[in-house]
Amino acid sequence: MTIQFNDESFRGEYTFRNSDRAIKRFPFPFHEDSYMYSVNMERHQGGPEGSIYEKRFDVDEHYVSEMKDRALVLADDPLRCQSLPHMTLAGWDLLELIMVSKSEDYPDLFELHRDGNNWHWINKPMGIEQKFVFMDETTLPYGPLEYITRQTQGDFAVLDQRDDNLWMDAGMITTQADWSLDFDIGMNFFEWHAPVPKANEMGIFIRALKFLLNVQQGMPARRLNWTMTVNPLLDTSPENYHKWGIQKTTMTPETVGQKQHLRVELQTFFRLPRSNALVFPIRCYLIALQDLVTVPKWGRRLHRVIRDLPVELATYKGFIDNRPLIVDYLSQFDDGAPTSDGIWPD
Amino acid sequence: MSAGTNKIAVTVTDVSVVNALVKRFRFERSDGGLLPTFSGGAHTVVEMQDGDTHRLNPYSLMSDPMDQTAYTISVRRDDTGRGGSLFMHNSVKPGDQMTISYPVNLFPLDLRARKHLMIAGGIGITPFLAQIKQLSVMGERFELHYSCRNPALGSYVDELTEQHPNTTHIYYDDQNQSIDLEQLLGGQPLGTHIYVCGPKGMIDWVRGRAADLGWPREAVHYEEFLAPRSGKPFEVKLAMSNKVIQVGEHQSLLEAIEAAGVDAPYLCRGGACGQCETDVIGYDGKFLHYDHWLEDDQKTSGKKIMPCVSRFEGKTLVLDR
Amino acid sequence: MTKFQFPESIRSRPIYGTLEPRPGKVHLMIADAEGAEALIDVAQAKPDLMAGANIMYFPKGSGDTFVTQLQALGPAQLYVGPSYSASVARLRRTLTDSHMGLQVYLAGTEGLIGQAMLEVTTAGIPHSAIQTEHRGSVARRMQCVHCKGITEDVMTDPFVCSHCGLNLFVRDHYSRRLAAFQGVCIDAEDPGNVPDPVELYS
Numbered sequence: 050m051t052i053q054f055n056d057e058s059f060r061g062e063y064t065f066r067n068s069d070r071a072i073k074r075f076p077f078p079f080h081e082d083s084y085m086y087s088v089n090m091e092r093h094q095g096g097p098e099g100s101i102y103e104k105r106f107d108v109d110e111h112y113v114s115e116m117k118d119r120a121l122v123l124a125d126d127p128l129r130c131q132s133l134p135h136m137t138l139a140g141w142d143l144l145e146l147i148m149v150s151k152s153e154d155y156p157d158l159f160e161l162h163r164d165g166n167n168w169h170w171i172n173k174p175m176g177i178e179q180k181f182v183f184m185d186e187t188t189l190p191y192g193p194l195e196y197i198t199r200q201t202q203g204d205f206a207v208l209d210q211r212d213d214n215l216w217m218d219a220g221m222i223t224t225q226a227d228w229s230l231d232f233d234i235g236m237n238f239f240e241w242h243a244p245v246p247k248a249n250e251m252g253i254f255i256r257a258l259k260f261l262l263n264v265q266q267g268m269p270a271r272r273l274n275w276t277m278t279v280n281p282l283l284d285t286s287p288e289n290y291h292k293w294g295i296q297k298t299t300m301t302p303e304t305v306g307q308k309q310h311l312r313v314e315l316q317t318f319f320r321l322p323r324s325n326a327l328v329f330p331i332r333c334y335l336i337a338l339q340d341l342v343t344v345p346k347w348g349r350r351l352h353r354v355i356r357d358l359p360v361e362l363a364t365y366k367g368f369i370d371n372r373p374l375i376v377d378y379l380s381q382f383d384d385g386a387p388t389s390d391g392i393w394p395d
Numbered sequence: 396m397s398a399g400t401n402k403i404a405v406t407v408t409d410v411s412v413v414n415a416l417v418k419r420f421r422f423e424r425s426d427g428g429l430l431p432t433f434s435g436g437a438h439t440v441v442e443m444q445d446g447d448t449h450r451l452n453p454y455s456l457m458s459d460p461m462d463q464t465a466y467t468i469s470v471r472r473d474d475t476g477r478g479g480s481l482f483m484h485n486s487v488k489p490g491d492q493m494t495i496s497y498p499v500n501l502f503p504l505d506l507r508a509r510k511h512l513m514i515a516g517g518i519g520i521t522p523f524l525a526q527i528k529q530l531s532v533m534g535e536r537f538e539l540h541y542s543c544r545n546p547a548l549g550s551y552v553d554e555l556t557e558q559h560p561n562t563t564h565i566y567y568d569d570q571n572q573s574i575d576l577e578q579l580l581g582g583q584p585l586g587t588h589i590y591v592c593g594p595k596g597m598i599d600w601v602r603g604r605a606a607d608l609g610w611p612r613e614a615v616h617y618e619e620f621l622a623p624r625s626g627k628p629f630e631v632k633l634a635m636s637n638k639v640i641q642v643g644e645h646q647s648l649l650e651a652i653e654a655a656g657v658d659a660p661y662l663c664r665g666g667a668c669g670q671c672e673t674d675v676i677g678y679d680g681k682f683l684h685y686d687h688w689l690e691d692d693q694k695t696s697g698k699k700i701m702p703c704v705s706r707f708e709g710k711t712l713v714l715d716r
Numbered sequence: 717m718t719k720f721q722f723p724e725s726i727r728s729r730p731i732y733g734t735l736e737p738r739p740g741k742v743h744l745m746i747a748d749a750e751g752a753e754a755l756i757d758v759a760q761a762k763p764d765l766m767a768g769a770n771i772m773y774f775p776k777g778s779g780d781t782f783v784t785q786l787q788a789l790g791p792a793q794l795y796v797g798p799s800y801s802a803s804v805a806r807l808r809r810t811l812t813d814s815h816m817g818l819q820v821y822l823a824g825t826e827g828l829i830g831q832a833m834l835e836v837t838t839a840g841i842p843h844s845a846i847q848t849e850h851r852g853s854v855a856r857r858m859q860c861v862h863c864k865g866i867t868e869d870v871m872t873d874p875f876v877c878s879h880c881g882l883n884l885f886v887r888d889h890y891s892r893r894l895a896a897f898q899g900v901c902i903d904a905e906d907p908g909n910v911p912d913p914v915e916l917y918s
Contacts, residue, residue: 128864135506138533211505212613229861235893236728243728244889263662263670266431266497267401287861287900291882294904323460323529325434325503370905509840581741583816586840609740609817611845 051157054113054174060121065281067340071110075336076101076313077344077392078273082353084362086247088257093271093317101315102271105150106201107332108158113174115202115224115283122223122284123199128231129286130195132207132219139207139219140194141184142321143328147197172200194219203315203332206230208238210325215261217241218326224283224333226276226312227290227367246361261327266320274314274331277368277375281310281335300371305378306339309371311351338378344394348382355379400440400496400662403430405466407491413469417518417550418484419457422466425492429463433498435526436618439466440496440664445482448646449654452479453620453664455521455592456498459528466495469550471518476622477645501663502592502618504530509586511537514574514601516593520550522618523592527559538562540579542597545569576604591617621665623647624685626706632713633657634676648702657716659702666704673700673714680709720854723917729888732829732850737762740819744810745791746832748774748800750852751824752782758821759789766791772807774800774828800828804835811839823849827857827868830895843892854916859896860884866896872913874902883910 057064096102152161160171166183181188189196198205198221207219215238222230233241238258279297300308315332342348356376363369409421443450458467470483513523530537543549545567555563566572591601598617605615625645632639642651652659662670666686675698684694686701693699735758745755759766769791797803820836822829829848837843855869865879873886884899903910
């Protein structure tokens with residue numbers, strides 16, 4: 050499989066662009082014309098060929114540039130990647146999971162050769178070749194979690210399972226939608242979700258937790274989450290909010306199509322074998338509204354979803370002030386015609 | 396089906412007598428591939444076709460979690476039980492093809508612990524064998540206190556005392572040796588976690604003393620192998636599947652549902668994990684809740700039942716299956 | 717009466733209880749200012765518990781008000797210190813000699829409770845086994861999410877980060893690991909537009 054990797058930026062000049070292929074495979078998250086929280090979990094076991102669901106860890110045209118951006122974030126703030134001491138074993142589990150999955154799913158891009166615990170990893174797109182001893186941190190330039198997630202798209206929260214709860218005890222978080230790993234590390238499932246409005250009363254988190262506690266080895270699950278971002282900025286962290294927050298106020302009716310992005314997270318859940326921990330990859334996909342509306346069904350539907358979204362959700366997702374601008378823009382692409390069920394283009 | 400775990404086709408490559416009551420079984424993948432690695436404390440569910448009876452019994456994995464070539468379990472023969480252990484002892488031979496589940500861990504180590512204090516009774520030693528191997532490789536501190544009836548029935552005592560002479564303590568009931576719990580629980584450094592696995596009486600004793608001595612609940616972990624109890628046969632209507640089933644005297648409600656070809660989720664099959672929780676649509680009779688999962692108010696509500704171990708007596712029971 | 721009724725809030729905001737005697741041989745009690753009253757209440761409920769009690773007390777602004785009363789309870793040990801931070805090394809040393817079964821009682825300001833709890837959980841007692849009771853000041857320890865600096869004794873919303881100078885609004889989102897609430901820049905989207913500070917809970 051050949052992928053043409055972009056050379057683009059997610060900050061400053063924002064040269065990020067989606068190719069036609071990227072637009073067509075974008076994970077549009079709305080299966081109907083309105084949105085409310087649900088425990089929308091399904092098995093993560095493949096998907097339509099070429100879709101983002103097909104492989105265990107999707108690699109796309111943004112791979113190399115996203116990893117460059119991650120390295121910049123970490124150089125500026127190393128606290129974006131932390132692992133409490135008891136989570137090193139889980140880090141090795143994750144390293145193995147990603148190396149095995151990617152070398153099997155993308156054999157032209159990644160290779161893994163194992164001779165007992167002597168491993169040899171080759172990452173062609175990033176030009177990395179590493180020999181190391183599995184389970185021996187002294188043979189890698191970083192801890193196992195940091196090492197492998199510096200080479201994998203998306204954020205990673207690694208959750209320790211104890212006392213009928215999940216605890217966010219390690220993570221690599223550089224493309225988050227506005228939450229802080231440094232602040233939340235050590236919290237349990239209900240605590241780190243505490244700021245989310247409405248969902249608690251709905252019992253969503255109780256049901257979700259019960260499902261996640263029972264996710265077993267070899268049977269991963271997935272769901273989609275979404276928000277909005279102005280400019281294709283990956284690092285929308287609270288840490289840097291005092292720098293990027295101002296960008297939200299810079300849109301005009303002329304620029305909203307180009308600057309306003311729908312940001313969709315593919316969240317997957319894998320049970321890790323040696324540590325019994327649960328890894329929670331959060332893979333971020335961005336699309337400018339002007340590209341999204343080239344799929345007529347998506348244009349109609351997004352207009353209706355954003356227009357009718359409850360105030361608390363639009364506020365929590367950070368776009369309440371820009372909502373009128375967004376709805377006005379999208380209304381041009383909604384002729385009122387009925388839309389088909391499901392997320393796929395017609 | 397399962398709800399939640401994959402199955403593995405395996406070949407029995409070894410059956411060994413450990414002592415008069417215990418046999419050890421070794422499984423390798425039938426297709427010659429590697430088995431999944433696992434975390435110490437995990438169990439596998441072994442499927443058995445015993446004539447007309449289809450059994451699924453969980454057994455702790457006692458082998459080294461890093462050894463992906465084979466899984467090993469030990470089974471204690473129970474002559475008065477429902478027949479699963481008798482089947483394993485009497486009918487399973489090297490060369491047999493069997494089906495087991497992926498490992499599931501409901502008795503994991505707390506890797507934050509500064510010290511792991513293990514208390515085992517009889518066949519309860521099995522999960523600790525895997526955990527001790529794992530902790531040794533990781534260089535973590537542990538201490539084992541293992542109570543058995545006598546040296547002849549002390550499964551794996553030799554192996555443990557030879558490999559871990561300083562941290563293994565054996566107590567033989569027949570020689571009136573017993574664990575001095577007051578002393579043991581009184582002087583442990585902060586950060587110690589207790590793990591207990593054995594008969595119900597031993598678990599209750601350790602948990603009770605620990606609480607009296609001020610130990611936090613979260614630092615005391617236990618696994619009890621609850622076998623489904625036998626009881627009077629009863630009839631159940633499965634509303635979703637539109638079937639009426641009979642639950643036999645030595646058959647669990649879950650087994651009866653499965654025998655009728657209805658898919659019901661499960662994981663531990665021992666009343667502890669919550670996976671088989673089933674809604675009750677209607678009933679006229681009395682519930683016999685034998686599980687550790689439901690809250691007290693859920694048990695009295697008449698709205699829930701755990702079919703893997705619990706039973707019912709009365710005229711009608713209608714379930715949402 | 718110095719007990720404050722905290723308004724209902726989000727799941728990560730700590731909720732304090734009422735101290736009660738628990739079974740055990742050794743009882744470690746840490747309190748500041750009016751927190752002493754909570755310890756006195758425990759002693760009244762079970763006087764013979766105090767023979768096994770090790771008290772660390774920081775009067776702060778309350779002077780000698782409670783010290784004599786605490787002495788009168790007959791604890792096995794009573795240490796009166798000028799501040800919590802001066803006593804951290806002593807607390808850590810005490811914990812290294814402690815055993816599982818130790819009962820821990822924390823009373824007073826949120827800052828004291830949070831920081832002492834952090835030491836005890838780091839030493840190896842799960843946080844839900846540690847008893848807490850709030851008394852006295854409702855000032856908060858705040859972490860600035862931008863520079864990571866901690867600003868002590870915050871009583872207004874918004875407030876100024878004592879390290880980097882940004883204007884921060886006060887969130888109820890709380891981290892046990894940092895023993896602090898989260899402060900976030902309030903004028904990022906409209907620089908200079910900072911509302912007048914309002915006292916917390918008013």
